[in-house]
Amino acid sequence: MDILISGASIAGPSLAFWLRRFGFNPTVVERAPALRPGGQAVDFRGDAHLSVLRRMGVLDEIRRRQTARQDCVFVDESGRTHAVLPADFTAGEVEILRGNLSRILYDATSSDVEYVFGDHITGVVDDGSGVDVTFSRGAPRRFDLVIGADGMHSGVRALAFSGWTPEFLGYYVASFSAPDSYGNTMCTTPGRVASPGLFLFASEELDYDRRDVAAQKEIVARAYEGMGWHTPELLEIMRDAEDFFFDPITRVRMDRITSGRIGLVGDAGYGAALGGMGTGLAIVSSYVLAGELAAHRDHVAAFAAYEALIRPYAAGCQGNPGPFLAPKSRTRIWLRDRMFNAMARLPLGGMFARMDMKAANGITLPDYASAGQRS
Template identity: 50%
Template sequence: MRNGNVLISGGGIGGPALAHWLVRAGFTVTVVEKAPAPRPGGQAVDFKGETHFTVLTRMGVLDDVRRLRTGGVDQEIVDAAGRRLAVMSGEFTGGDLEIRRGDLSRVLYERTAPHCEYLFGDSITSLTDTRNGVHVTFERSAPRTFDLVVGADGIHSSVRRLAFGPEADFVRHLGYHYALAEVDEDFGPPSMYNEPGRMVAVGGPKSPAFFVFASEPLDYDRYDAGQQKDILARAYAGMGWRTPEIINAVRRSGDVYLDSLSQVRIDRYSAGRVVLLGDAAYGNTLGGFGTGLAMVGAYVLAGELAEAAGDHRAAFAAYERHMRPYAKIAENGNAGPFMAPPTKARMWARNLVFRSSFLLRMMIKMGDSFATDIDLKDYPALTK
């Protein structure tokens, strides 16, 4: 397998980023994605520091990302009467460069679609690792054999479940859920409102409503928008400020996404010819580093595969050796209590951070140091 045939599960961010690099290194790539097309919208994601910008520059997409940047707008934290309590600065929320997740996904898809195969509206149903490859069956497509399979399919990774074991063995629920809903109404300047254990935020036009709330694990169909809207309505019943208006707008919306805040803990990124990338390997929902980790991980994994000249075991070991220390930030922290503090006292303390320029600068500086904490190799096969 010098320039092999690779299947990537997941067409969001990490999957297309890896496809870009693998095609450049001479691999044949297929990407399978359960959604029927690239997903638009979604939350804003950000890049910060030299490491992220080096990867974007080497990919040749930095100008595209800058063209589509959302700007990192300041957001007011308000009380029930709409009075300002603090301001969450755009510098804090948006990093050095912010872009909607759907826009970034579209940029990566458009860069890779002419050079690799995309199977939309499909998913992997079984993986059989053999001496000569991985035999893969699909929900819709005919079975095929690939030299390698990459799970870049998120915290609820099907590839990880099929190759490593049940999700419960690797994914830890952090006690919160979050939701994004595309709403047509303009609720004015970006604002965020809290009551203990609940947060709702709205932005300007074309910005999704955003929710974080304390909750035990929920049993629901992640592809059933109606169920998710019902859960939100129950979770936010009786909440003040403009919450009833926002929930009504969500009821009228066509697009809603609800998921748990969860953290992945796994002792190895690969099993045989199968390897994990991004949130499937080192996810921490809303941790602030997921997109950067996926983009850097895609570059490192592709580079090591290109350098290993067909030895996937050596490539996977080198990928893990480089990424494990860098991805350690995803093993700690829980954004839930920060976004939706469980008590009024914790709400007050959180708001104090945004009223103190010193504390805010310290948090931003810490985030920047985590984002650059890797010695990024130069892989000639990827940058020639």
């Protein structure tokens, strides 16, 4: 079975890995000309996340390249510390830069998976027996299935699931590479948080060109005009950053994530930007989708089983970090800091950590080892 995957970040290569393992023939198409380096740290927590990585044989390499886990320190504009969250709460069980994770997954699949960079899907026609696909650059091709693993702004979702757009949650986030010299510190003013390599701020929904990076950097600079601490220095670093990323904090909630011979996986189908568990969710859902395709005789039954397992799990992993990281008033910042300090030293912290772990482990993973290979 020939399966086209749109997106080569995390969910796409993960799905390609398992599809090849189960005997399918995946092709991955990616709009970017190459893998994107850098990016923010992402983490994994709980048995569900780690067991899939272990089954893929990549967990040891991820641990080898993991970031140094640090406590998160919350300061005001003068640099005075108001709250500290231990690394055990903020960084999961293993943390790695997104770009490094993407490279590990690509290296684990590139020898026997076709990757097409610098191209993207422009049209899909599902005639019931297959999907005819057109591309911006390449020649048209036909596939048995098409899977959108292309993130919050999924092109596949826009083409095949009309009317579904991410829900804007009132905040924007910008990320970029920055020196480690500032530590894992966050400076908060009402509706804004500044941190090395990260700006997050409250805003009305903005109208801007997603391809105009210079204009996006200017939006961020205006939002942080006049803010103290090391913010001016970080803005200068941001202006020169080549791996700058800017996006609204949004959430995708759909009543279906498959349609005919087309499906969605990861953020494309149930994402929550900067929600804390999106990467682990992408890894787990890719395993489940490939496994269900291997375990069933047809894609209809496989898609139904995939939705039944993943949609409830995904719903428990979607959050909005904006109000916690950048409360909109000084009173709310004060309350947030008091809560964070209580979480660090009282049983309350253990309770929140257990709730977080419960969400990450909110799925019983099937064992697809005996699933027959398909052609």
